[in-house]
Amino acid sequence: MVVADVDLGRDLRNGYAIGAGIKTGIVRDISDRLKCHLYVNDTEYFAGDRHNEFEGTVAANFSLKNNISIGVEISRMIAHNVHHTEGCLYWNLFF
Numbered sequence: 160m161v162v163a164d165v166d167l168g169r170d171l172r173n174g175y176a177i178g179a180g181i182k183t184g185i186v187r188d189i190s191d192r193l194k195c196h197l198y199v200n201d202t203e204y205f206a207g208d209r210h211n212e213f214e215g216t217v218a219a220n221f222s223l224k225n226n227i228s229i230g231v232e233i234s235r236m237i238a239h240n241v242h243h244t245e246g247c248l249y250w251n252l253f254f
Contacts, residue, residue, distance in 0.1 A: 164202055171208035178204030178212075192222040212238040226253040 160183065166176040184198025196218040204210050218232040232247045 162200065162202060164204075166204075166208075173207045175207040176204040176210070177206040178202045180212075184216075194220045194222075196220070210239055212236065220251075227251065228253075 160181065162180050162182050164176075164178050164180075166178075167174065180200065180202030182198060182200040184196060186194060186196045188194050196216075198216055200212075200214045200216075202212045204212070214234055214236040216232060216234040218230060220228050220230040222228045228251045230247075230249050230251065232249070234245045234247075236243045236245070
């Protein structure tokens with residue numbers, strides 16, 4: 160998928176960054192209740208604060224019931240030569 164992004168903020172050179180890139184990934188059902196999602200996102204900012212951002216993410220979602228699931232997600236991002244790793248544990252309730 161093609162993505163576009165506009166960022167505004169005082170920490171950016173010229174106060175803004177405009178970019179475009181690609182996002183691609185795969186989703187696989189491991190079992191009836193477990194689904195895994197792996198994706199990457201690469202965005203090149205070509206106006207304002209010129210830089211590149213790359214992110215790779217792996218996520219898993221486990222259905223407890225038809226309307227309740229828990230999930231975990233781990234992401235690694237590289238932007239402005241800074242590496243950032245983030246983990247998230249979440250609970251979904253659908254109604």
